[in-house]
Amino acid sequence: MVQERKFLKGPRLRNPADYDFPGLQRALKMEPEEVIQEISESKLLGRGGAGFPTGTKWDMAFKEEGEFKYIICNADEGEPGTFKDRYLLDERTLKVLEGMLIGAYVIDADYGYIYIRGEYFKSIKILQEALEEAREAGILGENILGSDFSFDIKLVRGAGCYVCGDETSLLNSLEGMRGQSRTKPPYPISKGLCGCPTLVNNVESLACVAEILHQGASEFATMGTEDSKGTKLVCLSGDVNYPGVYEVEFGSSTLQEIITDLGGGPRKSHDIKFVIPGGLSTRILTRDKLDYKYSYEGLEEAGSSLGSGGVMVVGSEQDLTAILTRIARFYMDESCGTCFPCREGNQQIYKIISRVGKGKFTVNQLEIIEDLGNAMAEAARCGLGQSAQYPTGTILAEFKEELVEGAVY
Template sequence: MKENKILTGRGGKYEPLDVKGYEADGGFAGLKGALAIGPESVIEEIKRSGLSGRGGAGFPTGAKWEMAAREKQEPKYFICNAEEGELGTFKDKVLLDGDPWLVLEGILIASYAIGAGQSYIYINGEYEETVKLWEKLVVEARKAKLPGDGISGSKSSVDLQVIKGKGLYITGEECALISSLETRRATGQLKPPYPTQRGLFGRPTVVNNVETIANIPVILSMGAEEYRKLGTAKEPGTRLFCLSGDVKKNGVYELETGSGTLRELIEEFGGGTKSGRGVKAVQPGGGTSAFLSGRSVDCKLSDEAIRQAGSGLGTAGVIVYEEGKSAVGIVKGLLDFYGRESCGRCAPCRIGVVRMKEIIERLFHGKGTTEDLEHLREIGKACVSVSTCGMGQAFPLPVLSALELFPEDFEAVIAQAPA
């Protein structure tokens, strides 16, 4: 299994603010190509490439752009989502720091394709140095002569605001992110209307993840046909796998989808588990993805294969847990986090996460009963089916899958409980 660095290959090859260095290394070929074929053909090309969103939900990027481009309302907005708050996910930072001009080029192409007047990049507030870098980068970009400058009548085509996130996990969800930019409480929203119809300030808005955006210039410079040859037929391209947890070497590895198995990723790139014991469980798509048991780690690294195994590729944040850990403790840790971060807009998530946390804590301290397990299942399923946004629909998945896969761990803590 070998990396194929179509996105991360240029990382660190030029000084982050050096636009000439980027250009000398083949930069802006995608943007030039986009300007030559026009917005509609750009969207067609992205649709043909089969690119889907890399922020967790996997929505087809070309279709999203087309929906926004079709809307008549002006102005339109483009937002690059660099909030990246999901547990076990740290791939966007690699791109933002290592090859910022690639991401900027993607933002310019996207804004051009959908006809956005103003664009934003919303960066996780914990990435302080990255925010500083991007503020300088925008100044440099306005000074530099970029392809496309002057075509919209303005001197520079770069109309990008760098926004530093203010410490809430939920702002990674697109509707909450939009509320935040409107100077409101960050909360999920009922859909439809979708942001592509009525988004920021009620205008058509496209929100894309950093990794998605980094794919855009690459697709346009190599062509959709070539791009489709990478990865599997259903999910073309590469994914940045963030390997963390109980492995010897954490890191971000760019692999074509379907090019290997979870086991190979853990063993070849992660150097195996920390203690050398076997793998007990893996969360393959960030902290809100369902667990796979150690027996399922031979599945291929594609969303399709991982879904068949019972989870999803999500953000490709692969968190490994080794044998000897109790699922109760792991789930308690996850619920501690999500319990703090529920935005409180809808009842199932707001109440459900607290009740589930209480039950898990009771179990963890050896005071749980078998009825508690049934309650956990019931509340979890309710949250999944009726929560407003992706967070409420997803945070119970690890709990539900843990109950399914590791019932013995829960039984063990119940057996300790005084009768």
């Protein structure tokens, strides 16, 4: 029986009066290099979806010279099936702020932004209050906790746009432009907000940092596998009995165990048809591929990726074309409209799928969708277009028999 491992999770933490910021206290007594060393030793990987080593990113940001430096907390959680950042923002508010303050201290950032989804009205309110109270308590502003370190944060509300979760789109959005991705290089670390070095971290990564500094890198690194250290907040949703955010130690369980033990198994009489394991933009895993250990490498071995940690369970009685239609509509509506393959490709895929309706795909239609998916993966400008074909392509491939007219196997 899988148990939750409570490393990030814990009691509600919103009011600075009730919290002494132990991670930050400790960091402020250390040299920035030592903090980076500690993060690197923890082997923390970015929790936003891309899985880049946080220690390396911080080191680069630290070494980057610039008149002005920014740190940004990416709280634009929009990947379908993902709601763990909202949990942290609402319940462990000060841990996120703490992680951000540690980052700001380490890279010597002049200013910070929290870019939060505009739809998270409740979280916005909580954060606004927390920031205000933190200022009053001397956690933000001049000479934080009596040190030489001064820093402040502004909360910026997004406005209903998935692609702004991409860090370069987020920067454009902050600069008052359309939230379309930038071509890389240059990377935000060297030329980010207004051309200044900018460190962008996900909410969960920052909460991890706060705990690593508090409990120590060694404590963090005792958990998990060789390549996946620590814990992960997993968002269970779809056809499970107990959906929600669960904290799972990497490597301690399989996806199947998470679904059965934590999620209470498939909902109603459903069997599992497939699982989308890392937020919508990941390849699906069929029932027979759920016995890999839940870790970055485990899910890769299974043929997908850990992504954002959004695990969506789809029961056997669900209508596949209806699901495909919604997936296609999502990418179509959320495409920023800049590059042709993503803007037109997702639109065409949606057209074809919605035209199929309750019927079946022809072999021709399938081939066109594959070609379009391939063109997007090869030539789209950013992650949205490049990964749009993962769920659609794998559903079509795995359930060909069910979906395609006259398919012979």
